[in-house]
Amino acid sequence: MKSEKRRDDGGWGRLIRDIVAILLLVLFIHSCVAKPFYIPSDSMMPTLRNGDRLIVSKYPYGWSYASVSFHLAPRMEGRLFGKMPERGDIVVLEHPEMRVDYIKRVIGLPGDRIELRGGELSINGKAVKREVQPMLSIPVDLNTPGPQSSLHRFITRSADGKPVLELPIVRETLPGGASFDTIDMGRGFPTDDYGPITVPEGHLFLMGDNRDGSADSRAPTAAKGLGGSVPFDSIAGRAEFISFSTDGTAKWYNPLSWWQALRPNRAGVNLRPDQDGAGE
Numbered sequence: 001m002k003s004e005k006r007r008d009d010g011g012w013g014r015l016i017r018d019i020v021a022i023l024l025l026v027l028f029i030h031s032c033v034a035k036p037f038y039i040p041s042d043s044m045m046p047t048l049r050n051g052d053r054l055i056v057s058k059y060p061y062g063w064s065y066a067s068v069s070f071h072l073a074p075r076m077e078g079r080l081f082g083k084m085p086e087r088g089d090i091v092v093l094e095h096p097e098m099r100v101d102y103i104k105r106v107i108g109l110p111g112d113r114i115e116l117r118g119g120e121l122s123i124n125g126k127a128v129k130r131e132v133q134p135m136l137s138i139p140v141d142l143n144t145p146g147p148q149s150s151l152h153r154f155i156t157r158s159a160d161g162k163p164v165l166e167l168p169i170v171r172e173t174l175p176g177g178a179s180f181d182t183i184d185m186g187r188g189f190p191t192d193d194y195g196p197i198t199v200p201e202g203h204l205f206l207m208g209d210n211r212d213g214s215a216d217s218r219a220p221t222a223a224k225g226l227g228g229s230v231p232f233d234s235i236a237g238r239a240e241f242i243s244f245s246t247d248g249t250a251k252w253y254n255p256l257s258w259w260q261a262l263r264p265n266r267a268g269v270n271l272r273p274d275q276d277g278a279g280e
Contacts, residue, residue, distance in 0.1 A: 030069040031063075031067055031068045031069045032058050033057070034057050034058060034240075035055075035058065036053055036054065036055060036243065037054045037056045037239070038052075038053055038054075039052040039054065039103065041149070042145050042146045042149040042151055042210055043103075043104075043209075044090070044104070044209050044210060045151070045167070045209060046136055046138070046167060046169060046209065046210075047090070048209075048242075049138070049263075049266075050144055051141075051143035051247060051248060051263070052245045052266065054240070054241070054243065054271065055239075055240050056236070056237040056238065056240065057238050059237075060083065060237070060238045061079070061083050061085055061232075061238065062079045062081035062082035062083055063080045064076075064082075064232075064234075065094075065233065066094040067236055071094065076233075079232065079233055082232065084109065084110070085109075086178065087175060087176050088176070088179075088180060089273070090103065090106075090238065091104065091206070091236075091238055092236045092238075093206070093230060095221075096230055096231070102206075102226070104206035104207060104208055105206065105207055105208065105209060108123065108199040108204065108205030108217075109199060109204065109205075110200065110201045110202060111199060112124055112198070113125060113197070113198050113199075114194070114197055114199060114205050115195040115196035116192060116193055116195060116218070118192055118193065119189070119211060119212070122196075123175055126175070128173065129173040129276075130170050131170065132168075132169075132170055133169040133170065133171050134169070135166045135168060136165075136166070136169045137164050137165070137166055137167075138164060138165040139163075139164055140162075140164055141247035141249070141263075142248025145165060149213060150213040151167070151183075151210070154167055154168075168183065170184040173276045178273035178274070178275065179274040180274065182210070182211050183209065183211060183213070185212040185213070186212075189212040190219075191211070191214075191216075191218040194218045197228070197229070202232050203229035203230060203232060204232060204235070205217045206226060206230060217229055217230065240270075240271060241269060241270050242266050242268065242269040242271065244266065244267045245262070246258075246262060248261070249261045
């Protein structure tokens with residue numbers, strides 16, 4: 001009986017060790033290689049929609065306390081194998097005060113002089129190239145626009161009577177050539193005028209693509225913004241592509257609804273900015 005008990009204890013011990021090893025492996029991959037990320041708001045529209053699921057790579061900029069998943073690491077200065085992002089990259093970061101994840105686009109690098117006047121962006125004294133695009137039509141669903149989104153004013157009806165968002169799009173091209181679409185809702189928003197400020201050493205200036213509906217570096221932390229340029233150490237990773245996207249109708253208890261809720265043509269969308277040679 002004693003030998004049987006020892007064999008049972010050994011079996012349970014191996015099981016526990018295996019579970020711990022698997023959990024550590026998952027944490028390592030999640031923190032050092034890549035992790036999934038869910039978009040909970042409209043602040044990065046039109047590029048990202050509420051309900052998108054992304055893959056975020058952890059290694060392009062090196063690793064810091066923010067790389068460790070689930071906010072398990074204490075905040076500290078320094079970055080291992082640090083490499084500065086490029087203008088136009090979409091990054092996930094830890095909010096400078098709240099231990100929550102944000103996702104924004106890199107607009108300013110260390111030493112850049114950033115200014116907005118009437119919603120128009122200038123970097124280092126030069127106006128960023130802006131090209132007005134045709135209105136973008138996006139189907140309305142339970143996830144888009146989000147419940148507290150400022151985009152509800154753009155809901156209209158398509159020719160077949162279905163509700164759609166008709167969004168005013170401006171394409172921007174940053175110095176270096178990164179080119180992407182933004183939403184410009186017009187003038188009169190608090191974040192239309194900002195600066196000029198110079199991005200400090202070791203910091204980044206971040207903005208959402210939904211320029212008039214994003215709490216980013218232009219907004220104070222009291223308004224859930226980033227309160228200015230953010231430390232490079234707070235960057236957790238780079239958004240790479242959309243794995244899948246749902247419209248909000250899925251029910252956890254109904255697997256059939258999971259498939260029905262998938263949005264068409266969203267899976268596999270590359271989130272790296274286009275490159276326009278005229279961006280310099």
